[in-house]
Amino acid sequence: MKILHTSDWHLGQTFMGKSRLFEHKKLVSWLVEYVAKNGISVVLLAGDVFDTSTPPSYARELYHELALRLAKIRCGLIVIAGNHDSVSVLNESKGLLAHIDVQVITQPSWVSSNDALIYLKDDNGKTCATVCAIPFLRAQDMVAREAGQTDRQKKEQLESSIQDYYQRLYDMAKQEAPDLPIIGTGHLTMIGGEKTDAMRDIYVGTLDALSPSVLPPFDYLALGHIHKPMRVGRNDHWRYSGSPFPMSFDELASQKSVSIYDTELNSVELETIPVFRxxxxxxxxxxxxxxxxxxxxxxxxxxxxxxxxxxxxxxxxxxxxxxxxxxxxxxxxxxxxxxxxxxxxYRRTDGETATLDDLSPTDVFSQLLAEKDIEPSHAAALSALFDTYAVEQDEDSV
Incomplete structure (x- = not known):
């Protein structure tokens, strides 16, 4: 069985005010054609299906078009939520899509493994692999906060909870089908991953990156969030597929691709995605x-x-x-x-000024304080309040 791993589609994205609908339509058509020609049994989309929690209607339509076109060629689809995705938006059509062999995983499954373990079968009904389908694990879903915790304690608590969840599902999969390949998923930053301008940090203030050593030995690990296609450490079977096309100008150096995992051969190949724009x-x-x-x-x-x-x-x-x-x-x-x-x-005597693209919000606020000739003690207090507000805004955006 061949599984195609992709991620970070960001349907509905506007690139500096410009719609990416053209590229996304081309991507869907290319992917469906590739799947049909190369005997792909399952497409695994590892998070950030949409660019925002309130995607435009055309982005939702394209998502459903992808599901329908894959169903017509008898290819399964597994979708996990990323940090950009709204759980409620993905859940809206989850039940309906399940009737056409589309599995949508939006939250951790604490009570039962039914929603988290997916058994992949070939055309003859033979089970070929088990998927531990794990979405972006939001801190509020993983830990109960305690008053007075330090940032270090919060980080350790969250990391321990994530580790326990991955290990729990892996052990269940191993117990149910010990001889089958076990495929893990995730939408997070692993140590060694390279971030780009288009990516928001996740686990703000608590956990910046997870060590590969805390996860169980999956036969293949399909990751999302990092936009550059890359392996984790030296493990060729633990991979970020990367985004299908550049989400910012600083991603131009990486060639975009999807990963193909063959469960029978236990091999991984990369397929380059055409440049649509x-x-x-x-x-x-x-x-x-x-x-x-x-x-x-x-x-x-x-x-x-x-x-x-x-x-x-x-x-x-x-x-x-x-x-x-x-x-x-x-x-x-x-x-x-x-x-x-x-x-x-920031300001020159000849009237030349920097554009907003050159400045951070903190730079702009500091410049404003200087222009208003605020008393130094008051300026320091205002700067501290502004920094606090900026951090809160960052946390709300992830």
């Missing part, structure tokens, strides 16, 4: 960037998106006008222009 980063002086733009070539269906970094402290407004003139009737769109951070100053 070109994203490019250009950097240099004003004259160099203008020349690079003039030399751009593009033949794909979708408009290419550009990020420009200029190495001079110039008037960006006039520069943007020059770029716009060069891109008239050409299949390119500039989504971001920024100065190289080493030449950025």
């Amino acid at each position: 070109v994203l490019k980063r250009l950097q240099g002086s004003r004259d160099s960037l203008l020349q690079q733009i003039d030399e751009l070539d593009h033949t794909q269906e979708a408009t290419a998106w550009l990020e420009l970094t200029i190495e001079e402290d110039i008037n960006l407004g006039m520069f943007q006008e020059q770029i716009a003139e060069r891109l008239v009737n050409r299949p390119f769109e500039v989504l971001k222009i920024q100065r190289l951070k080493t030449v950025v100053q």
Whole structure:
């Protein structure tokens, strides 16, 4: 049996204000065609199905289209919730999708293993593998907070609870079918994972990353949350599949792929995902960037998106006008222009200022306090309050 592992689709994402619907439609069509041609029995989507907890209607429609098209070619689908996903949104169609061989796992199963252990069968009805289907484990679902706990105690308590849950399901799977491969899932950061700009930290303030040593010896571990395809440590069978296409400009260096796990051969292969939309980063002086733009070539269906970094402290407004003139009737769109951070100053005597993209919220607040000439003691107190509020906002966003 072949299992295709993918993750972090982020349906409904807007990329700097631009919809990714075109890429996601192309992705669904490519995936279904690949599954049909290569004898894939199950697709495992390891979290972050949607980009937000309130996905737009077209994103939900595309999710259901994926499920229906896979069902038509008799391919199963296992979906686990990620930190971006709303449990209630995924649960809305969970019962209905179960009738077409789609298993949706949104929360830990404490009372019974029925919702957490999935037995995969081939076309002849033979059971080929057991999946310990584990979604993103939210702290509030795993531990009961106690007054007066330190951050270290909270971290240790959460890590211990996650470890116990994984071990419990693994032991159940081993007891029920000791000779079958056991596949684990997860949506979290393992030590050694590389984060990108498009990813939010999870377990804010308590657990930044989990050590691979705390998990049981799964034959394959299908992970989500890290957008770069990579293995965990030196274990080729524990993998992040990565996102299907770049979710931010800083993900351009990694080639996007899906992982294929063969239960019979106990082997893992990577399949490269086609590029559905070109994203490019250009950097240099004003004259160099203008020349690079003039030399751009593009033949794909979708408009290419550009990020420009200029190495001079110039008037960006006039520069943007020059770029716009060069891109008239050409299949390119500039989504971001920024100065190289080493030449950025918050405020200059000649009136040049940094853009908001160059500054963090704390930078902006500090600049505001300076402009208002707030008394130092009051400014320190306000900064502390602002930092507290910013942390709370980060926690609410995960």
